[in-house]
Amino acid sequence: MSAPEAPGWSPSDRELERRRVRARLSRRRVAAASLATVVVIGGLAAVVLLSPGWPRVRESFFDGFHARESLPAIVDGFWINVKMFLIAEPLILVLGLALAIVRSSRSPWLVPVRGLAVVYTDVVRGVPTLLLVFLFAFGMPALELQGVPDSSFFWATVALVISYSAYVAEVFRSGIESVHPSQVLSAEALALSRGQTMRHVVVPQAVRRVVPPLLNDFVSLQKDTALVASVSIFDALFTARDYANFNFNYTPYVVVACFFVAMTVPLARLCDWLAARVARRERAGVL
DSSP: OOOOOOTTOOOOHHHHHHHHHHHHHHHHHHHHHHHHHHHHHHHHHHHHHTSTTHHHHHHHHOOHHHHHHHHHHHHHHHHHHHHHHHHHHHHHHHHHHHHHHHHHOOOGGGHHHHHHHHHHHHHHHHSOHHHHHHIIIIITGGGOOTTSOOOHHHHHHHHHHHHHHHHHHHHHHHHHHHSOHHHHHHHHHTTOOHHHHIIIIIHHHHHHHHHHHHHHHHHHHHHHGGGGGGGTOOSHHHHHHHHHHHHTOOHHHHHHHHHHHHHHHHHHHHHHHHHHHHHHHHHTTOO
16 A cells, blocks of 8 residues: 655656556556466366267266255255364364373473373374274274263264364474473563463464464365265265265265365465465564
């Protein structure tokens, strides 16, 4: 944003010429970008629409009748994905932060717990999320634990929480370690204990710094809720697969993809905005 012009001041001929040049260059850039976009999108559309198999692909994947017929069941199934995400997200945040704090502790009394946290994050991150969903959804109900639900929905959600908490814990830990040691020394100079320093000084700064990568993890979590279809939970993907197998048409898969895109794109744009905001604040020297 340019500074306001002083009363009675008028730009010189050279300044006017500079403005005209900048406006002309800006128009050229917009025109070049528009032309390149039209060429690329038009070329891709031509490749797809003019290919010999396009009519068959359109009938199998983009059939309006099957999209309308499968939509109500997919909406009901997609609500299961949304509900699973909303339940898992806060639990992942709490468990991941707890693991990060334990791993960052220096108390000798917490050495065994710190070792368990290291083993937990290393092992869980080494196991594919899909495999964890299988193990928990099929294995845990077989234990017949008293007072614990045995539904596939419950244990599939637990599997997602366990899998993502290991990744989120490392994100939190990187944020904690990025806080400059002078912050800790200053807190100690004010007679704050280690716990008070973590609570009031280190963790708040760490959380602010890792918000963008955390949101990226939750974008992935939104998509990975579709993995529960592998254990016969009637989510959006399982519903689409059931319809496609019965009607020999794959349009419901495209409908489900549109639902997930509609849910993840806004959060992805929020990630970009937050990352740019954090970068601007760092350049300005604002914590």
